Each structure stands twice: as structure tokens, then as C-alpha cells.
Amino acid sequence: MSSTTERAAAQRRSSRVKSGLDYIDDRFGSSPFMRSAMDKIFPDHWSFMVGEIAMYCFVVLIITGIYLALFYVPSSATIIYHGSYKPLDGQSMSAAYASVLNISFHVRAGLVMRQVHHWAAVVFVAALCFHMCRVFFTGAFRKPREVNWTIGLTLLMTVLLEGFSGYSLPDDLLSGTGLRVVYSIIESIPLIGTKLVFLLWGGPFPGTSLIPRLFVLHEFLFPALLVGLLSAHLAILWRQKHTDFPGPGKTETNIRGSRFFPQYMLKGGALMFLTTAVLCALGGFVQINPIWLYGPYQPYAVSAGSQPDWYVGWLDGSLRLWPHWEFRSFGYEIANPFFPGILFPGILFGVMYAWPLIDAWIYKDHVAHNLLDRPRDKPFRTAVGVAALAFFSVCTMASASDLLANDWHISYERIIEILQIGVFVAPIGFGLIAYRVCIQLQRTGNMIIKKPIGGIIVRGGDGAYHTLGDHHGDHGANGDRLGGDLTGGGHLVRTGGGRGGAGEGAPGGAGEAASGGAAGDEVQSQRGSGAPKEAPPGVAGGETEA
Amino acid sequence: MTSIDESDSRPELDPRSGGRTGADQTDVPESLLPGTQEYLEDPRHYGIEEGAPWPDDVPRGQNDTHWRYEDDPRGARVAELRIAFCWLITLLSGIGLAAVYVAGGEAQVEGAFLFAGFAGLGVGFVLWARDLLPGHDVIASRGGLTHASDEADRRLAVQSLGRAVEPMARRPFLGKVLGGVLTVFGVSLVFPIASLGPAVDGQFARTPWRKGMRAVSEVGTPVKPSDILPNGVLTVFPDTGEPLDSQAMAQSAVLLINIGSAPFKVLPGRETWHIGSVGSTNCLVAFSKICTHAGCPVSQYDWWTHELVCPCHQSTFQVLLDCKPIFGPAPRNLPQLPLYVDPEGYIASQSGFTEPVGPGYWNRPIEINPFTHKAVKYS
Ligand code: HEM
Ligand code: FES
Numbered sequence: 001m002s003s004t005t006e007r008a009a010a011q012r013r014s015s016r017v018k019s020g021l022d023y024i025d026d027r028f029g030s031s032p033f034m035r036s037a038m039d040k041i042f043p044d045h046w047s048f049m050v051g052e053i054a055m056y057c058f059v060v061l062i063i064t065g066i067y068l069a070l071f072y073v074p075s076s077a078t079i080i081y082h083g084s085y086k087p088l089d090g091q092s093m094s095a096a097y098a099s100v101l102n103i104s105f106h107v108r109a110g111l112v113m114r115q116v117h118h119w120a121a122v123v124f125v126a127a128l129c130f131h132m133c134r135v136f137f138t139g140a141f142r143k144p145r146e147v148n149w150t151i152g153l154t155l156l157m158t159v160l161l162e163g164f165s166g167y168s169l170p171d172d173l174l175s176g177t178g179l180r181v182v183y184s185i186i187e188s189i190p191l192i193g194t195k196l197v198f199l200l201w202g203g204p205f206p207g208t209s210l211i212p213r214l215f216v217l218h219e220f221l222f223p224a225l226l227v228g229l230l231s232a233h234l235a236i237l238w239r240q241k242h243t244d245f246p247g248p249g250k251t252e253t254n255i256r257g258s259r260f261f262p263q264y265m266l267k268g269g270a271l272m273f274l275t276t277a278v279l280c281a282l283g284g285f286v287q288i289n290p291i292w293l294y295g296p297y298q299p300y301a302v303s304a305g306s307q308p309d310w311y312v313g314w315l316d317g318s319l320r321l322w323p324h325w326e327f328r329s330f331g332y333e334i335a336n337p338f339f340p341g342i343l344f345p346g347i348l349f350g351v352m353y354a355w356p357l358i359d360a361w362i363y364k365d366h367v368a369h370n371l372l373d374r375p376r377d378k379p380f381r382t383a384v385g386v387a388a389l390a391f392f393s394v395c396t397m398a399s400a401s402d403l404l405a406n407d408w409h410i411s412y413e414r415i416i417e418i419l420q421i422g423v424f425v426a427p428i429g430f431g432l433i434a435y436r437v438c439i440q441l442q443r444t445g446n447m448i449i450k451k452p453i454g455g456i457i458v459r460g461g462d463g464a465y466h467t468l469g470d471h472h473g474d475h476g477a478n479g480d481r482l483g484g485d486l487t488g489g490g491h492l493v494r495t496g497g498g499r500g501g502a503g504e505g506a507p508g509g510a511g512e513a514a515s516g517g518a519a520g521d522e523v524q525s526q527r528g529s530g531a532p533k534e535a536p537p538g539v540a541g542g543e544t545e546a
Numbered sequence: 547m548t549s550i551d552e553s554d555s556r557p558e559l560d561p562r563s564g565g566r567t568g569a570d571q572t573d574v575p576e577s578l579l580p581g582t583q584e585y586l587e588d589p590r591h592y593g594i595e596e597g598a599p600w601p602d603d604v605p606r607g608q609n610d611t612h613w614r615y616e617d618d619p620r621g622a623r624v625a626e627l628r629i630a631f632c633w634l635i636t637l638l639s640g641i642g643l644a645a646v647y648v649a650g651g652e653a654q655v656e657g658a659f660l661f662a663g664f665a666g667l668g669v670g671f672v673l674w675a676r677d678l679l680p681g682h683d684v685i686a687s688r689g690g691l692t693h694a695s696d697e698a699d700r701r702l703a704v705q706s707l708g709r710a711v712e713p714m715a716r717r718p719f720l721g722k723v724l725g726g727v728l729t730v731f732g733v734s735l736v737f738p739i740a741s742l743g744p745a746v747d748g749q750f751a752r753t754p755w756r757k758g759m760r761a762v763s764e765v766g767t768p769v770k771p772s773d774i775l776p777n778g779v780l781t782v783f784p785d786t787g788e789p790l791d792s793q794a795m796a797q798s799a800v801l802l803i804n805i806g807s808a809p810f811k812v813l814p815g816r817e818t819w820h821i822g823s824v825g826s827t828n829c830l831v832a833f834s835k836i837c838t839h840a841g842c843p844v845s846q847y848d849w850w851t852h853e854l855v856c857p858c859h860q861s862t863f864q865v866l867l868d869c870k871p872i873f874g875p876a877p878r879n880l881p882q883l884p885l886y887v888d889p890e891g892y893i894a895s896q897s898g899f900t901e902p903v904g905p906g907y908w909n910r911p912i913e914i915n916p917f918t919h920k921a922v923k924y925s
Contacts, residue, residue: 035590036590036593039590039591039592039593039686041593041684041685041686044683108647108650108651109647109651109656111653112653112656112657112660115653115657116657116660143692144692144693144694177842177858180796180840180841180842180858181840181841181842181858183841184839184840184841184904184905185840187750187905187907188905188906188907188908189908190908191908192908193907193908194746194750194907194908194909195743195746198743198744198745198746199739199740199742199743200742200743201743202742202743202744203743203744203749203793204749204750204793204796204797205793205796205797205841206792206793206796207792207793208792209742209743239693240692240693241688249603249605249685250685251603252688252691253601253603253687253688253689253690253691254601254603254604254685254686254687254688255593255685255686255687255688256683256684256685256686257683257684258681258682258683258684259610259681259684261681262675262679262680262681263675263679263680263681263682266671266672266674266675266679267671267672267675269668269671270667270668270669270670270671270672270675271668272668273664273665273667273668273671274664274665274668274669274672276660276664276668277660277661277662277663277664277665277668278661280657280660280661280664281657281658281660281661282657283653283657283660284653284654284655284656284657284658284660284661285654285657285658299792299793299795299796299799299843300764300781300783300795300796300799300835300843301843301845302842302843302845302857302858316859319839319840319859319875320859320860320874320875322875323875324839324861324871324874324875324876324877325877326877326906328925329925330925331909331911331924331925332908332909332924333906333907333908333909333910334908335877335905335906335907335908335910336839336840336875336876336877336905336906337839337840337905337906340875341840368691368692368694370688370691401860402857402860412860413860413862413873416860416873416874
């Protein structure tokens with residue numbers, strides 16, 4: 001803003017913008033909303049971007065999905081194939097399978113679209129799982145954000161259904177086998193199973209109704225549900241604002257980060273393009289689901305070593321791990337697949353839905369939080385999360401038991417037996433280790449803390465000076481109720497001495513900041529913005545060294 | 547704003563702007579330009595309500611209009627060129643993509659151009675935001691710990707609700723009637739769901755196998771005992787006289803196994819179900835191919851151990867022990883089909899199955915009459 005010409009140009013642009021906004025505001029009165037929207041602050045932590053990556057995967061899925069839908073034929077009608085893929089010439093197959101062959105070999109850019117679509121689905125679920133982990137381990141689901149946790153879980157379930165229904169659309173041998181198993185799982189539900197499965201499939205397996213129905217679910221019902229739920233998810237997020245990690249200058253009632261416009265909007269857009277770029281590279285170079293190698297579905301054929309997409313592996317694994325039990329009395333039976341296929345995921349999701357309540361009960365913590373826990377400060381919760389991950393991992397490994405048996409030269413029976421033990425031992429073991437590690441990290445953390453605190457001193461309206469950034473120890477009365485949990489989630493000051501505030505902690509901290517630690521950078525940059533050249537009255541930036 | 551009031555206190559109407567209110571277009575006040583004192587002092591840019599006291603944890607007057615190369619015009623120019631270069635890559639990729647498309651398409655090249663195009667765009671945006679644009683690292687107020695309203699607002703809401711709900715609650719009779727009506731009507735609205743599938747009428751226990759039906763291969767050729775060599779297996783279906791649909795095939799697939807001279811354990815009452823005698827060089831038995839776990843076709847036969855393995859979850863069935871499950875989640879034997887050789891020398895079934903094939907379900911009978919195909923025993 002130096003020369004007069006630049007100033008004049010800024011004036012002119014500003015007046016043009018003004019008249020444009022006047023036009024809108026005259027009609028909608030939108031200025032206050034727009035201002036607060038553009039001034040909105042988004043925290044800059046990298047882990048918050050994974051949820052966005054998931055969102056951008058969804059965008060890619062919709063765009064590529066629409067392209068695929070234009071060529072896909074949702075029909076089980078049997079045809080004799082005479083298309084571009086010669087090895088299957090003359091084979092009888094469903095029209096759906098033939099249309100996917102057509103997309104892959106005949107439609108221009110069809111194969112790349114298909115592969116990008118499938119990769120996007122795989123990455124989507126991975127990003128969602130990561131997103132969920134970060135929310136879990138940092139306690140971001142606590143009050144007031146429990147509702148968004150619930151919506152998020154419903155999103156996850158819908159995405160799993162969306163993924164599985166899409167995976168089944170090509171009607172190839174692999175996906176058809178997966179459907180056969182799902183049919184049996186639903187059939188096993190007590191009382192209503194057989195009726196329900198007839199309604200879904202329109203009769204005995206496989207029938208000709210399912211593919212068109214799956215198409216309706218995959219194209220319309222689930223995506224519509226996802227868009228609706230996602231909108232609610234984001235609207236609530238917008239209203240409640242992001243959580244943030246404790247750190248210099250951050251308190252329960254403020255938020256520190258970049259403005260929505262331009263920083264966040266440009267960077268968010270960039271993340272979308274970069275996500276898309278990576279998905280395109282994967283879709284172009286890494287083959288996925290080559291259905292022409294699996295062949296069309298035949299109800300009496302199946303190939304060994306058939307693996308579903310990774311995100312349903314845990315369910316397939318649980319079917320393998322559950323012993324050969326089923327229960328029968330008075331002429332009625334609860335069939336085997338019901339337990340690992342319905343009861344087990346039902347209980348798991350039940351616990352996940354209830355977790356905010358359970359967590360609040362464990363920690364006797366019913367107040368609202370905006371600052372996150374560090375995982376180590378809530379060892380029990382962290383241990384539960386790690387145990388759950390170990391559990392899912394063992395189940396997922398079980399779904400590859402035949403492949404593992406091949407690779408490791410052990411019989412598949414041994415692998416399953418090992419994993420049947422592992423499914424109990426691994427969660428307990430990893431949970432205990434996680435607990436110990438948390439406690440240890442808390443201790444070491446106590447000793448080596450020399451991070452700068454109180455990056456800025458501010459004079460309040462009452463004329464008194466306040467140090468920003470030393471409120472970390474006391475954001476809510478949580479913690480210290482269970483095991484070794486420490487009070488609060490702050491990581492800057494925990495020892496008695498450190499609590500003293502800026503005067504003690506800062507000198508060492510300032511030195512570190514200069515040497516370029518991550519936290520140091522933050523403080524420096526904040527200092528930069530805290531001490532503008534034409535410093536307005538009432539601000540004393542970077543006073544901590546003084 | 548009412549339009550009758552023409553007093554002096556009203557802002558002037560600018561005739562050129564169609565009666566829009568507000569300042570003269572060409573003379574925007576200084577305060578609208580970022581970086582000025584007024585801008586920095588305006589609490590609303592930091593999430594603070596107008597008139598509310600400035601919170602302690604939001605630094606007053608933090609200047610977020612700074613950007614990286616603000617004081618370095620040369621650096622800014624270089625940054626600008628860097629960004630333009632990234633976008634140039636996108637431009638070239640677009641041209642490349644179009645060329646590949648016209649030339650006939652090739653997944654790998656398309657993927658490469660798409661990657662470069664999107665990556666160029668994305669990296670350019672990141673650099674732009676990082677190097678040339680303000681708005682980093684601002685501290686703003688959340689306007690409180692949560693957005694919870696205060697007590698007065700809540701009371702007002704309860705009042706408004708009460709205004710509507712009270713008069714309704716005064717008529718419990720209507721409430722009950724409506725509840726009943728909606729229940730009945732709602733249930734009847736759900737009825738069309740029934741069109742999605744047929745009634746369940748024992749289909750889970752039935753297969754198309756009938757007395758005297760020949761076993762035919764998947765292409766429909768009848769099978770003679772000599773077609774299957776020792777340790778050989780063949781998937782067969784019942785010859786019903788017409789082509790089987792996929793549902794019938796899925797339910798009736800049967801594995802014919804020549805167990806050679808292996809010691810097959812013949813269950814009492816099943817002495818005549820196999821072809822050839824146990825211990826001779828050719829002994830043929832037939833079992834349902836549908837896994838009793840979750841219905842996959844049990845397709846791997848290990849002739850050395852005489853085990854059948856289901857590829858889905860590795861349930862393993864010992865053929866010599868009447869296809870008893872010896873490993874894995876399958877809870878039951880594979881049902882056996884009684885065979886005989888018909889007068890023309892082809893393999894055929896003596897009857898249907900005597901128990902349901904495939905996975906379990908709530909009211910699965912444990913025995914069915916192989917001739918009438920009705921359930922005869924449930925427990
Ligand atoms: C939440 C998002 C979605 C997920 C997780 C998902 C997942 C999948 C998966 C895994 C496949 C199998 C692809 C393959 O094997 O090649 C698939 C196929 C398909 N999807 Fe999606 N999808 C999603 C959204 C959509 C949308 C919104 C549309 C259309 C508007 C769509 C249209 C299709 C079509 C037509 C196919 C079949 C064609 C093919 O197999 O190549 N999908 N989907
Ligand atoms: S379906 Fe055969 S083992 Fe599960």
C-alpha cells in the first residue's frame with residue numbers, strides 16, 4: 001500500500017466491489033453473513049485436512065460416477081459377448097458385466113474414469129477412517145460435538161454400503177461371491193431373515209432383480225443420503241467451529257488459524273486439486289479391479305484368493321474367525337453367519353455411537369470443550385482406541401488368511417487359529433502398551449518442556465496486561481479421574497514451576513523459537529502479526545523476551 | 547426502511563444507482579481498505595460482537611493483512627512467475643489430454659496428464675496463498691465456549707412453543723385418534739414393500755433334484771460313471787428337461803466325486819447312495835456344492851487327503867467322513883445326494899436331498915422328505 005497510484009487503484013476496485021455487493025444486499029441483506037463467513041477462522045493443523053480429503057474424494061466419485069453411469073447397463077439379462085475384449089468373445093454373461101467391459105475397453109477415457117472412481121472409493125474410506133481416529137483420539141467428539149460424531153458414524157456406514165454396492169455392480173465373479181455371502185448373512189437373521197432376503201433380492205439367490213436394485217441404491221439412495229448427511233455434518237461444523245489443539249495463544253474461547261477467504265478457500269481448493277491429481281495418477285497407473293480377469297459371475301463357480309475391497313475385509317475376517325457354532329432349540333436356529341455378520345458389527349457400531357456418552361461417564365466430564373486432548377493425556381481412551389484398531393487389524397488379516405498362508409508357508413488352519421487367539425490378545429496387549437506409552441510420554445513431557453509460552457502480551461480494556469497462551473492447563477475439569485490421566489489437555493506447562501507463566505518459561509522458549517522449532521515458528525509469526533508496523537495503541541507484541 | 551419518510555436524516559438516494567442507498571460509488575471511504583486503522587480496530591473482523599468488550603484472549607489490532615513477500619517486490623515477482631509456471635503445466639496438460647483423447651485414448655497417458663494438470667493447479671494455488679495473500683494466523687473470538695443461548699432466549703422459545711402446543715395438548719382425544727389413524731395408515735403405506743419379493747414358502751429347503759433326474763454337466767451333457775476317473779470331481783446339475791435359471795443352478799449344484807479306493811464311511815441307511823463299491827477302484831459319491839456356512843460353492847478338492855475346501859472362509863470338509871466339517875466356520879455336513887445308474891448307464895438321483903442344502907436360517911428343518919420335498923423334522 002505504498003504509492004498513490006496503487007492506492008487509487010485499490011480505491012477503484014473497492015468501489016466496484018461495493019456496488020456489486022450493494023446489488024446483492026439490497027435483495028438479500030447478506031452483508032453481515034458474508035462478512036462473518038469470510039472472516040471465519042480455520043485452524044491450520046494438518047490432521048484436520050484428512051476429513052477434507054475424504055470430501056474431495058466424494059466429489060471425484062460423483063463426477064467420475066456420473067460418467068460411468070452414462071455407459072453402465074444395470075441389467076442381469078444374459079447376453080453373448082462380442083466386444084473389444086477378445087479373450088471373452090462368445091462367452092455368455094450379464095449385460096451389466098458386458099457394459100463394464102465396454103467401459104474398460106471401448107469407451108474412450110472409460111478405463112481411467114473407472115479406475116479413478118474405484119481408487120477414489122478406496123482412498124475415501126481410508127481417509128474417513130483416519131478422520132475418525134483423529135476425532136476419537138483427541139476427544140473432538142466431546143460436548144458440544146457429540147451430534148456430529150453420530151452423523152459422522154452414519155456417514156461412515158452409508159459410505160461402506162455405497163462402496164459395497166458399487167463394488168457389486170460389475171457382476172463379476174469376485175463381487176458375485178461377496179453378494180452370495182451377504183445373502184447368507186441376511187438370511188441368518190432370526191425370525192425375519194428369510195423374508196427380508198427375499199424382499200431384497202426378489203427371491204432366491206442370485207436372481208435378476210438385484211443388479212437393477214443395487215444400481216438404484218448406488219446411484220440414488222445412498223448418494224442422496226450421503227449428500228444430506230454431509231451437508232448436516234458441515235453445517236454443524238460451521239456453526240460450532242473447529243476444535244483446536246492447545247498451543248500458544250489458544251484458549252477455549254478463541255480460535256487461531258487462517259481466514260476462510262482467501263487463505264482457507266485457496267488452500268482447500270488446492271487440496272481438492274491435489275487429491276484429484278493423486279487419484280488420477282493412481283487411476284492411470286495402478287490397475288484396480290480388473291474384472292475381465294475374474295470373469296463373469298457364475299453361481300456355481302468361485303476362485304480362491306478372492307479378496308473384497310479392504311474396507312469390508314474386517315467383516316469377512318470376522319466370518320472366518322467365528323467358530324463353527326450355531327444354536328438350535330425348539331426347531332429354530334440362530335445360524336452361524338448371524339453372529340460374526342450381524343451381531344458383531346452391530347455391537348461395534350453400537351459402542352461407537354454410544355462412545356461420547358461412555359467417555360463423558362468415564363471422565364465425569366460434562367462440560368463443553370473447544371481445545372483438544374493430546375492422546376497421551378487420556379491414556380485410557382487412547383488405549384481403548386488402540387485396542388479397537390488392533391482388533392480391526394486382526395480381523396482384516398483374517399480375511400487374507402489364505403494369502404498369508406501361501407506367503408508364510410503355514411497352513412491356513414494354523415493362521416486362523418493364531419488369529420483366533422490374536423483377536424483377543426492383540427487388543428489387550430496393544431491397549432496395555434498404549435496405556436504405558438501414554439503415561440511414559442506424560443512423564444518425559446514433563447521434564448523436557450522448554451517450549452515458549454505466552455507469545456504475546458496484551459493490554460486489556462481495563463488497562464491490565466495479560467499474557468496470552470498460559471491458559472492451557474485448565475480448560476475444563478476433565479481428567480485425573482481415571483488411572484494416570486492428568487488434568488487438562490495442555491502440553492505447555494504442567495510442572496508446578498512452569499505454571500508460573502511467562503516470566504519463567506519464556507527466556508528458554510525465545511531461544512528455541514529463534515532456532516526454528518515448530519512451536520517457535522508459531523510464536524514468531526504470531527509476534528510478527530502482533531506487532532504491526534503502525535502498531536495501534538494497546539498492543540505490545542513480542543514482549544516476552546524483555 | 548419506510549419510503550414515506552423524506553426527512554433530511556435519510557441518506558441521499560443516488561439516481562444513477564437506481565435508488566440505492568450508500569456512499570458515492572467513486573469515493574469509497576478509507577475505512578473500507580484493508581490494513582487501515584479502522585479495519586484493524588473493527589472488532590467484528592475478529593468474531594467479536596459489536597459493542598461487546600474486547601476479550602482478553604484476542605489480541606487487539608493484530609494485523610492480518612501482511613503477506614510473505616510484502617516487503618520484497620523482487621521476491622513477489624518471482625513468486626508470481628512460479629505460480630504462473632505451475633498453471634502453465636496445467637495448460638499444457640490440458641492440450642495433451644485433448645490430443646490423447648482425439649488420438650484414441652490410453653489410460654496411462656490420460657492418467658499422467660490428468661495428474662499433471664490437477665497437480666499444477668493445486669500447487670499454484672498453494673503457492674499463491676502462501677506467498678502473495680494475507681490472512682494467515684489470526685486469532686479470533688469464538689463468541690463464548692459454545693453457542694448456547696442465554697436463559698431469556700430459551701424462555702422465549704418455550705413460550706412460543708407453548709403458545710402453539712398448549713391449545714393442541716388441550717385436545718387429547720384428537721391426539722389419540724390421530725395417533726391411531728396414522729399408525730394404521732402408515733402401516734398400509736408400507737405394504738407395497740411386499741411387491742419386492744415373493745413369499746417364503748419352503749424354497750430354502752427345496753432344490754430341483756427329483757427322483758430319477760439325470761446328473762448333467764453345466765453344458766447339459768449327461769454323465770456316465772466312467773466319465774469321472776478316480777480322484778476326479780465334476781460339478782453337475784439336475785436334468786429337469788429345460789435349461790436351469792441361475793437361481794436353480796445356485797441351489798442345486800452338486801459335486802460328483804470319484805473317491806477311488808479310499809475308505810468311505812457309509813452311514814446307516816445310505817448303503818446304496820454311492821455308485822461302485824467302497825474300496826474298489828471306482829466309487830462315486832455326490833454332495834451338495836453349497837457351503838453350509840455362507841453358501842459359496844465348495845470348489846477345491848484335495849484328492850490326496852480327500853478334503854473339500856471352501857474358498858470363501860476355508861471351511862474344510864472330509865469327504866470320507868460323509869463331508870463332515872473338520873475345520874472352519876461351517877457348522878454342518880454337506881448334504882449327500884443318493885445316486886444310481888439309470889438303465890441307459892447315466893448317473894441319476896434316487897430322490898431329492900434328505901436335508902436342506904446351504905447355510906442355516908431361522909426355521910430350517912433338519913430333515914425333509916426326499917420325494918415330497920416337505921419338511922418332516924424340525925428338532
Ligand atoms: C460415496 C461414494 C461412492 C463410492 C464409495 C463408490 C464406490 C464404487 C465402487 C467401489 C465401484 C466399483 C467400481 C469398479 O469395480 O470398477 C463403483 C462402481 C460404480 N459407481 Fe460408484 N461410488 C460412489 C459414488 C457414485 C456415484 C455418486 C455414482 C453416480 C452418480 C456412481 C456410479 C457408479 C457406477 C455407474 C459404477 C459401476 C461401473 C463400474 O463398475 O465401473 N458411484 N462405485
Ligand atoms: S461360505 Fe464356505 S466357508 Fe464360508
